[in-house]
Amino acid sequence: MMLEALRAEVFEANLELVRRGLVLYTFGNASGISREHGLVVIKPSGVTYDVLKPEGLVITDLKGQVVEGELRPSSDLPTHLALYQAFSGVGGIVHTHSSNATAWAQACREIPCLGTTHADYFRGPIPVTEPMPPEEIEKDYEWNTGRAIVRRFAGMDPMSIPAVLVAGHAPFCWAPTVSETAHLAGILEEVARMALVSVVLNSEVQPLSDPLRDKHFLRKHGAGAYYGQTRKPS
Numbered sequence: 001m002m003l004e005a006l007r008a009e010v011f012e013a014n015l016e017l018v019r020r021g022l023v024l025y026t027f028g029n030a031s032g033i034s035r036e037h038g039l040v041v042i043k044p045s046g047v048t049y050d051v052l053k054p055e056g057l058v059i060t061d062l063k064g065q066v067v068e069g070e071l072r073p074s075s076d077l078p079t080h081l082a083l084y085q086a087f088s089g090v091g092g093i094v095h096t097h098s099s100n101a102t103a104w105a106q107a108c109r110e111i112p113c114l115g116t117t118h119a120d121y122f123r124g125p126i127p128v129t130e131p132m133p134p135e136e137i138e139k140d141y142e143w144n145t146g147r148a149i150v151r152r153f154a155g156m157d158p159m160s161i162p163a164v165l166v167a168g169h170a171p172f173c174w175a176p177t178v179s180e181t182a183h184l185a186g187i188l189e190e191v192a193r194m195a196l197v198s199v200v201l202n203s204e205v206q207p208l209s210d211p212l213r214d215k216h217f218l219r220k221h222g223a224g225a226y227y228g229q230t231r232k233p234s
């Protein structure tokens, strides 16, 4: 089998989505990319997580051609490919229909950055894509979903706000590795839940100040990060 380590990591990430209650039935998928090989490992389409095996994952090239695997790749593969092509720092992508994040996507409301839990991972609100025009829905829908996300991030750093809400649909998130992305999907759902409750408790609630938001984001990310343990050389 090709890319065994990445295959194992993608498999584990898909299971993590189930363990965290982020997916119901087959709603959701995780993928990882080997930039070195130009290959993507992704969950197969319509296979329930209880019968999923590492060897059941599908490997495709960046055009979506299957390179290894018996099953068809997730139907969301073209969305993943559009993001891998546009966002060079991304090593893993997760899509779920987790309840609270999806509620914000259905309401077509960005998730405001109301607290430091949010700011630890996202340096600002989680944006919502523009509604897709009928021609983009009729043809190449999944690819165009990816392009709508990329358009929404024009002029933004996707690694500072590594998640999006697709209007009327659900969230996608990404990170340098697929394991980190599965973790982030859980954080996104919790941040969405806390923001929803905050807005209910106080409809006038204001976003965090820029200095407090940036303090929390930057102490965990980037050149000046100091939170947690110093990374060991790998």
Ligand SMILES: [Zn+2]
Binding pocket: 095, 096, 097, 169, 170
């Ligand atoms: Zn979906």
